[in-house]
Amino acid sequence: MNNFTFYSPTYFVFGKDEESKTGKYVKRFGGKKVLIHYGGGSVVRSGLLDRVKASLEEEGISFIELGGVKPNPRSGLVYEGIRLCREEKVDFILAVGGGSTIDSSKAIAAGTVYDGDFWDFYMGKPITEALPVATVLTIAAAGSEGSPDSVITKEEGMLKRGASGEALRPVFSILNPALTQTLPREQTAAGVADIMAHLFERYFTNTKEVEVTDRVIEGLLLTMIQEAPKVIKDPDNYEARANIMWAGMMAHNNCCGVGRDQDWASHGIEHELSALYDCAHGAGLAAVFPAWMEYTMKQDVMRFAQLATRVWGCSMNFQNPEITAKAGIDALRVFFKKLGLPLTMAELGGKEEDIPYLAHTACYGNGKKGTVGRFVELKEEDVANIYRLMR
């Protein structure tokens, strides 16, 4: 196991109706002038935004609003948020929404207290401070409610890049599984794929002797495999929503990723797809991961066989472990398919002729040095081959 540090100081408030306590928690964590940041649509229609505002008003906390966050959140709105926070002397950002809203909020939080261009952070500049961010989560997916990460798309060139820093961990996150019951089926499914992808990115490692994190990752995957079909069948299944929501947090606050190298090639490969075609990140990951697995399986057949037997319940073929390893990948494809997730470039709106551009950007885009991934260091040609396997 590698040496590591782990720090997850977010205060999680989980369960039915807990969003009614938002104002109380903002007060407790020192917010006096709040920017409420959100997307639009369902947060407004469902009355959630009004409930959150009422809760702030009850505590006498003043606030301003900025809606309009889109999936694959853009730099333009971040700049607007930063300007607004400075003008209005905002001291606390409250994200009401999913991963995109939270990531946009984190960018605004870091950018507001920084003299330069916030995009510097997404080009690799370390983040040392930010306004406090809190969240009221509306979808189990990105894990941004407990992570130090943010992904933003720069409109010029549609470049999708990530930044990370302990200062971006939310100070509190309110997770009410009931809020996810109204999600459209495809968003629920994309969220499931996103959570499972966060687990796979950590699972595929060359670090040896990491049984504890292997086992926790496997436990969270087993949870997803049992619970996800329930919510696709019955969106109102609160208990299944609750299990998925906590699994989504644990999948990405890094408690199960510590002490081991992690891969993250598939996220890089997917980011190019959602940047160019504006598909849902989770949907893109559902298509990328089985292809990535097929392509990299030879790196450590026994690790793939372990996943297949422990998680997918495949029988171990002791004569030919490759058969077991492959059966696990097939099981993943079948599972994603049953959830209605895309498995091909075409389903994502992608085109064969874009592959050279996509592969090049994945490997040489801003700040990258010609390869992606750590489990296998993939070159441009490898990435192109993986895109071609998505069919």
Place this chain on the structure above:
Amino acid sequence: MNNFTFYSPTYFVFGKDEESKTGKYVKRFGGKKVLIHYGGGSVVRSGLLDRVKASLEEEGISFIELGGVKPNPRSGLVYEGIRLCREEKVDFILAVGGGSTIDSSKAIAAGTVYDGDFWDFYMGKPITEALPVATVLTIAAAGSEGSPDSVITKEEGMLKRGASGEALRPVFSILNPALTQTLPREQTAAGVADIMAHLFERYFTNTKEVEVTDRVIEGLLLTMIQEAPKVIKDPDNYEARANIMWAGMMAHNNCCGVGRDQDWASHGIEHELSALYDCAHGAGLAAVFPAWMEYTMKQDVMRFAQLATRVWGCSMNFQNPEITAKAGIDALRVFFKKLGLPLTMAELGGKEEDIPYLAHTACYGNGKKGTVGRFVELKEEDVANIYRLMR
């Protein structure tokens, strides 16, 4: 799933040689005048205490010392620590040791800033503030390095009682698995039993639909079952020590206990044993748990069968699940036995004739109302029967 809050803000620093950074972290977390609290013996002999002191000196941090913590830490030393901290205007407590040292440090931390008798907290008074506590951990067992809990034994009457409060969560904890390599075999084994017991206390619940926490608990148990025999065979196995150490933290910071009722009868039943006979807490738990399981199995046979199949690899007997459930309990007994742990009252130094007293104190001791446990609410007679099953 029940509504819950989860807050684990401890900064964990994990790996080889990390204790050399103790001073750096004390500084980062604002310590200026430190009480170093420890037991004695190995911490001194191994040179660990000197390394920690050197690291504080390097950062120019002044400190005083208080050694002498014993297993099942006593109130007498806590009073001495409180007096010392007040006299010397200590603002930070650094525990160098295992669960006993950390628990004693937490008691001192809460008591120093409280006008009344610190024992009030162990009689149920809520803890609202405490000096910051940090730890350099030397045994994987109690999980106190990441928990808000502390257990102290009051010398008058040998009453062993727990207190809990978010203010008691360590601000940082340094976990170097190599420090545990020198532990005597029986302490290592007792630590393993303690960690597994923390998982069992959370696993046995009447809360339904808690797959995510079930699966994480099972994953941590599977880790213990694979890794513990390795360290009994080869105490110097760093990798196995590392897996156990992180499992020990995750077993008790409550990330796998949230949203579900927990039991804790076995801890109560054991506390009477270690208070009266001064046996190791983990050793006591190894003897109590299989007996408790046998006694309560009928409450939810399918939960016991789930544990037996998922964790112990027992075949499910679909005609008679009780047989599977029982096979899981047998497997636990065999496992503890192989680790050299005690399974009987006699091995713990206990006597049949003490059982009425033990059972009475477990149910009616300070602050208790006649029953222990939530999975099954055990009365005095039940507890006596469980003690009798420990043979």
